[in-house]
Amino acid sequence: MNIEIASRQLEALGNPTRLTLYRTLVRAGRGGLPVGHVQERLDMPASTLSHHLKRLVAAGLVRQERAGTSLICHAEYPAMDALLGFLTDECCADECCAEEGRNRGDA
Amino acid sequence: MNIEIASRQLEALGNPTRLTLYRTLVRAGRGGLPVGHVQERLDMPASTLSHHLKRLVAAGLVRQERAGTSLICHAEYPAMDALLGFLTDECCADECCAEEGRNRGDA
DNA sequence: AGGCTATTTCCATGAACATCGAAATAGCCT
């Protein structure tokens, strides 16, 4: 993980439509969801959805798997974990945070 | 926390310059860092830095405190925690994730 | 092959973003 990848992933999530889309996939769990199903659920034009989905895939946050004419979309949980870890990673590293109220591990 | 706020915060972090800036503040810990200090450390024009900082403040991820002519910037840790929580929040909610490999609480 | 469904790519348009120099402001100190 590095700044380039992390910022690209955060940017991908930093749009209401895409964040909603991503959360829909996160909620869907490991089974994933076909594109068409997502489209119905979120009620948006197919081309718009496809663009956003492409961004999420390019960022490595979503994986797609073909199943006949449908494409199943899955949230890439490990990627999300890595991203979350990166954000809290070196918290207070320049200060050596020793107080209990605010550490990176808990909460 | 809601989609609007979360996506705004993620968007704020979704830029390499701003993410670097934010991480610098996260590393700095509760003591914070004056704008000028950040500027020297990241070596960027003051106006550019100011714009990015404003975005982070507007997103609620950074707090600023005046100290004489300097402005001390702090990472808002609670906001980060809330955001991170939001991302993993309803993981698999539509599927009832019961397997051990992938839950929202751990890791 | 022909038809059908699912999804993507092409294209265009308006909006928002990133960057940074120059000028303006805020706050101290004498």
Added chain:
DNA sequence: AGGCTATTTCGATGTTCATGGAAATAGCCT
């Protein structure tokens, strides 16, 4: 007030993004 430092706002420019209709592609099925 005058001068000094720290930081922000203004203004301008080029870039990227968001959106969605229309056309193209992918993959099945008969």
